[in-house]
Amino acid sequence: MPRGFPVDDMPLNEYESLIAMEMVAPEDIPVGFDDIGGLEDIIEEVKESVIYPLTMPHLYSHAGPLLSAPSGVLFYGPPGCGKTMLAKAVARESGASFINLHISTLTEKWYGDSNKLVRAVFSLARKMQPAIIFIDEIDAVLGIRRSGEHEASGMVKAEFMTLWDGLTSANVSGLPARIVVLGATNRIHDIDEAILRRMPKKFPIALPNKTQRRRILQLNMQNTKCDPEHFDLDYIAEVTAGMSGSDIKEVCRDAAMAPVREYMRQHRGTGRSITAVNPEHFRGVRTEDFLRRQGGPLIKVKGQS
Structure with missing residues (x-):
C-alpha cells in the first residue's frame, strides 16, 4: 500500500483494499513535466484543462460545473512517444492520487468479482479525490463491444461506464467529483x-519533429560526458527522424556505451583486472557513436547503404 495512504481515516472494504494496492502516491512518481521533451504545447493544455480544474476548482467556481475537470482524457499515438510518461507526470504535478489500473486487476476468475472491483475503483477514487484513474492500453480493457463477446466482459464495460457517468453528478459541494x-x-x-464519448479531451502524441527530438536528446544526454569537438546535437536530431522518444533513448544508451566498450577493450589487452575506474579515463560521447555499434549501424543515415 502506498506511503501516506490514510487507512485509519478511511476504512476500506475487501475490494477497495485490492485496488489500493494499485495506488501510487504522487511524491513516489519519478517523472515530472521537466523530464518530458517536446510536448510543451500539450503539457500547457493539460495544465489548463485538467490539472488546474482538478486541484484548484475554486479558480473556476464562477462558471459552475462548466469548467470542471473532464471526466475522461485520452492520450493516443504511436508506441514509445511518451503517453504513459505524460500520464504519470500529470499525476505527480497535480498531486492527485494515482490509481494505476491493470487489466489483470479487473480480471477475476469468480463471476461477479470483476464488477465489484470496478465499483471499488470508483468508490476508492471518491474517497481519495482529487484522483486519477489511469488505464494504459485502454483498448484492451474497454475495446469495441462485439456480438460474440463473453457476457462477463460486457458486464464489466457496462458497469465501468455507468459508474463513470456518475462522476458528473454533483457531490455534497454541488460540483462534480474531482476524478479523471x-x-x-x-x-x-x-x-x-x-x-470515446466519455473522453472529451483527446491529445494526439505524435512522433517527435526535429525540434522535439533535439530536446529529447538534450534531456537524455544532460548528465553524460560528451566530446565538445566531435558532438553535433543538431546533426543527431536530424538523422533520428522517424524515431519515437523511446527509440531515441535507446540510441543514447547505446552511444553512451561506446566509450565503455573502448575502455574495456584496452584493459583486456593488458591482462589486468579492472578493480577501480576513474570516470576521467573515459572519453566523451561523439557523434559517430550514434551512427554505428557492434553488429551493425545504430542509425541509418539517409543515402547510406
Whole structure:
C-alpha cells in the first residue's frame, strides 16, 4: 500500500483494499513535466484543462460545473512517444492520487468479482479525490463491444461506464467529483465509441519533429560526458527522424556505451583486472557513436547503404 495512504481515516472494504494496492502516491512518481521533451504545447493544455480544474476548482467556481475537470482524457499515438510518461507526470504535478489500473486487476476468475472491483475503483477514487484513474492500453480493457463477446466482459464495460457517468453528478459541494479517468492507447480505433464519448479531451502524441527530438536528446544526454569537438546535437536530431522518444533513448544508451566498450577493450589487452575506474579515463560521447555499434549501424543515415 502506498506511503501516506490514510487507512485509519478511511476504512476500506475487501475490494477497495485490492485496488489500493494499485495506488501510487504522487511524491513516489519519478517523472515530472521537466523530464518530458517536446510536448510543451500539450503539457500547457493539460495544465489548463485538467490539472488546474482538478486541484484548484475554486479558480473556476464562477462558471459552475462548466469548467470542471473532464471526466475522461485520452492520450493516443504511436508506441514509445511518451503517453504513459505524460500520464504519470500529470499525476505527480497535480498531486492527485494515482490509481494505476491493470487489466489483470479487473480480471477475476469468480463471476461477479470483476464488477465489484470496478465499483471499488470508483468508490476508492471518491474517497481519495482529487484522483486519477489511469488505464494504459485502454483498448484492451474497454475495446469495441462485439456480438460474440463473453457476457462477463460486457458486464464489466457496462458497469465501468455507468459508474463513470456518475462522476458528473454533483457531490455534497454541488460540483462534480474531482476524478479523471485517464487512458493511453496506440489503437484508438479499437476503443468502444461509447468510451470515446466519455473522453472529451483527446491529445494526439505524435512522433517527435526535429525540434522535439533535439530536446529529447538534450534531456537524455544532460548528465553524460560528451566530446565538445566531435558532438553535433543538431546533426543527431536530424538523422533520428522517424524515431519515437523511446527509440531515441535507446540510441543514447547505446552511444553512451561506446566509450565503455573502448575502455574495456584496452584493459583486456593488458591482462589486468579492472578493480577501480576513474570516470576521467573515459572519453566523451561523439557523434559517430550514434551512427554505428557492434553488429551493425545504430542509425541509418539517409543515402547510406
